[in-house]
Amino acid sequence: MPLRVLLVDDEPLVRAGLRAVLEAQPDIEVVGEAADGAAVVPLVRQTRPDVVAMDVRMPLLDGIEATRALLRTVADPPKILVVTTFENDEYVYEALRAGADGFLLKRARPAEIVHAVRLIAEGESLLFPASVRQLAAEYGDGGGNRAARAALARARLTEREGEVLRLMARGLSNAEIAARLVVGTETVKSHVSAVLAKLGARDRTQAVITAYESGFVAPG
Amino acid sequence: MPLRVLLVDDEPLVRAGLRAVLEAQPDIEVVGEAADGAAVVPLVRQTRPDVVAMDVRMPLLDGIEATRALLRTVADPPKILVVTTFENDEYVYEALRAGADGFLLKRARPAEIVHAVRLIAEGESLLFPASVRQLAAEYGDGGGNRAARAALARARLTEREGEVLRLMARGLSNAEIAARLVVGTETVKSHVSAVLAKLGARDRTQAVITAYESGFVAPG
DNA sequence: ACCCGGCTCCCCCGCGCGGGGGAGGCGGTC
DNA sequence: GACCGCCTCCCCCGCGCGGGGGAGCCGGGT
Numbered sequence: 001m002p003l004r005v006l007l008v009d010d011e012p013l014v015r016a017g018l019r020a021v022l023e024a025q026p027d028i029e030v031v032g033e034a035a036d037g038a039a040v041v042p043l044v045r046q047t048r049p050d051v052v053a054m055d056v057r058m059p060l061l062d063g064i065e066a067t068r069a070l071l072r073t074v075a076d077p078p079k080i081l082v083v084t085t086f087e088n089d090e091y092v093y094e095a096l097r098a099g100a101d102g103f104l105l106k107r108a109r110p111a112e113i114v115h116a117v118r119l120i121a122e123g124e125s126l127l128f129p130a131s132v133r134q135l136a137a138e139y140g141d142g143g144g145n146r147a148a149r150a151a152l153a154r155a156r157l158t159e160r161e162g163e164v165l166r167l168m169a170r171g172l173s174n175a176e177i178a179a180r181l182v183v184g185t186e187t188v189k190s191h192v193s194a195v196l197a198k199l200g201a202r203d204r205t206q207a208v209i210t211a212y213e214s215g216f217v218a219p220g
Numbered sequence: 221m222p223l224r225v226l227l228v229d230d231e232p233l234v235r236a237g238l239r240a241v242l243e244a245q246p247d248i249e250v251v252g253e254a255a256d257g258a259a260v261v262p263l264v265r266q267t268r269p270d271v272v273a274m275d276v277r278m279p280l281l282d283g284i285e286a287t288r289a290l291l292r293t294v295a296d297p298p299k300i301l302v303v304t305t306f307e308n309d310e311y312v313y314e315a316l317r318a319g320a321d322g323f324l325l326k327r328a329r330p331a332e333i334v335h336a337v338r339l340i341a342e343g344e345s346l347l348f349p350a351s352v353r354q355l356a357a358e359y360g361d362g363g364g365n366r367a368a369r370a371a372l373a374r375a376r377l378t379e380r381e382g383e384v385l386r387l388m389a390r391g392l393s394n395a396e397i398a399a400r401l402v403v404g405t406e407t408v409k410s411h412v413s414a415v416l417a418k419l420g421a422r423d424r425t426q427a428v429i430t431a432y433e434s435g436f437v438a439p440g
Numbered sequence: 441a442c443c444c445g446g447c448t449c450c451c452c453c454g455c456g457c458g459g460g461g462g463a464g465g466c467g468g469t470c
Numbered sequence: 471g472a473c474c475g476c477c478t479c480c481c482c483c484g485c486g487c488g489g490g491g492g493a494g495c496c497g498g499g500t
Contacts, residue, residue: 011327017237085305107231158476171426174457186479193458203458203486205425206391212432378446394487406449413488423456423488 002029003121006049008066009083010035010058014106018053018083021110022117037061041069044078050121051079054100067100079120157198162216164191169208169217222249223341226269228286229303230255230278234326238273238303241330242337257281261289264298270341271299274320283320291319299340377418382436384411389428389437 005022007015007030015033022028031047034040037054038061044052052070056063063082070077082103104116157165167177174192178185192204201207211217225242227235227250235253242248251267254260257274258281264272272290276283283302290297300320305327324336377385387397394412398405412424421427431437 012330013237013241013326013328013333014233015237016240016330017233017235020236020240021233106233108233110232110236113233160477168425169429171422171429173423183477184479186481187477189458190478193460196458202391203393205388205428208425208428209389209391380447403447404449406451407447409488410448413490416488 002027003051003118004029004031004047004049005117006030006032006034006040006043006047006052006078008034008037008040008052008058008063009055011055014055014083018113021113024110025114028114028117037063037066037069040066041073044070044074049078051081051117053081053083053104053117055083057084063100081116081120157195161191161195161198164188165195165207165211166217168192168195168204169211222247223271223338224249224251224267224269225337226250226252226254226260226263226267226272226298228254228257228260228272228278228283229275231275234275234303238333241333244330245334248334248337257283257286257289260286261293264290264294269298271301271337273301273303273324273337275303277304287320301336301340377415381411381415381418384408385415385427385431386437388412388415388424389431 005028007018009015009018012035015035019030019033022030031049032043034043036058040052040054040061054063054066058066061069067080067082070080079102080100082100083106084103085106101120102116104113108116163181164177167180172180174185174188177192178188181188192207195201195207196203199207199210201210208217225248227238229235229238232255235255239250239253242250251269252263254263256278260272260274260281274283274286278286281289287300287302290300299322301322301324302320303324303326305325322336322340324333328336383401384397387400392400394405394408397412398408401408412427415421415427416423419427419430421430428437
């Protein structure tokens with residue numbers, strides 16, 4: 001019996017790509033597609049997939065909430081493979097904490113995508129596939145990038161800290177961040193200090209650099 | 221005779237998606253794929269496509285350089301459709317200036333993708349609707365990226381100031397920059413102040429953000 | 441000869457930043 | 471209930487940062 005896969009991504013192009021890659025395998029069958037997280041639970045009930053390949057960043061209901069919804073409401077839920085554009089996407093960590101079984105970069109090669117789906121289906125927990133390291137080597141050979149990713153991977157920023165880092169990366173001062181988040185400046189200083197410590201950054205500039213280099217924030 | 225399309229994108233998944241979408245059309249034929257800009261010119265010579273669907277951000281040779289190379293070296297060059305993930309990608313503007321005929325967001329619907337390829341092939345210069353709004357709005361409010369580019373264009377940094385900004389963007393303190401450039405810290409402070417003034421930045425963090433957003437320094 | 445732009449260095453000064461440490465409340469888990 | 475992680479706020483304190491102003495040196499341009 002074939003391996004049944006459900007695709008969830010708001011970009012039709014990505015769905016088409018995944019479908020093309022996966023259906024080239026004789027033992028893999030794409031049993032459905034959804035464009036947002038809200039449609040996932042009913043579709044899973046209807047199609048009973050073995051694996052859900054799910055984007056994290058989606059309108060209406062993101063991959064994190066969709067993962068929680070699946071695990072909460074569906075008996076014998078499918079394996080969940082989170083598909084993401086960036087390494088160290090903080091949403092990915094949340095999705096994994098929410099119960100996803102692994103994650104995969106969109107820029108992975110077809111063979112790696114197929115491999116990841118098979119591994120997940122077999123119950124392997126796929127967190128840091130070799131492909132990530134390989135991709136890191138292929139792409140930025142600059143050690144800075146890898147260090148940035150490593151720093152952010154170690155970091156495990158809390159939700160609030162991530163929020164603060166994002167505002168830091170937009171050039172806001174502590175006072176401005178405090179105003180934006182409607183808290184005291186001392187509170188912001190606490191969060192900033194925590195971010196610096198977790199990222200191994202000496203000052204906010206270095207933290208922002210790490211945010212850019214790791215893909216935590218994207219230029220453009 | 222069918223419309224011949226060449227796909228250039230470093231992500232196999234995106235290529236597979238575009239291929240699936242385009243080959244669903246009876247009058248469109250995908251005549252080749254390339255994973256980076258360096259392979260484009262020989263492939264175009266070999267396959268003679270009508271349209272090249274090209275990613276901007278790629279390893280080795282990006283979409284901008286590949287566009288320039290095509291228009292410079294190939295007689296009767298194909299139409300160039302730039303494919304991008306983000307609206308307001310500054311690379312896209314550069315690609316258009318370099319001679320690309322239009323651009324398209326990756327999250328476009330299949331029908332829009334097909335439509336774009338057909339329009340481009342007919343010689344229409346195409347900007348995806350969502351981005352036209354951006355282009356129109358940029359004269360008014362000027363999105364962050366645009367502002368960053370404008371700031372850097374206004375800036376006219378001297379060679380030394382550019383050097384200093386680059387080091388700032390690597391997280392170095394004034395003292396460290398001074399040591400690196402073998403000058404006094406007061407000198408560095410002068411340069412930093414000049415950079416901040418020219419970029420309209422309040423502090424070094426904002427300057428580094430502008431450096432990233434404008435493409436003056438590139439992540440990865 | 442003159443001026444000008446760029447690079448270099450110097451002064452004073454205010455303030456935001458970041459380190460260190462502490463503390464209370466709140467929602468989870470065991 | 472006890473514990474723990476997170477968020478919130480407070481203190482003190484040193485220092486790097488950035489603003490303002492000035493100055494000497496060099497090379498190029500008219």
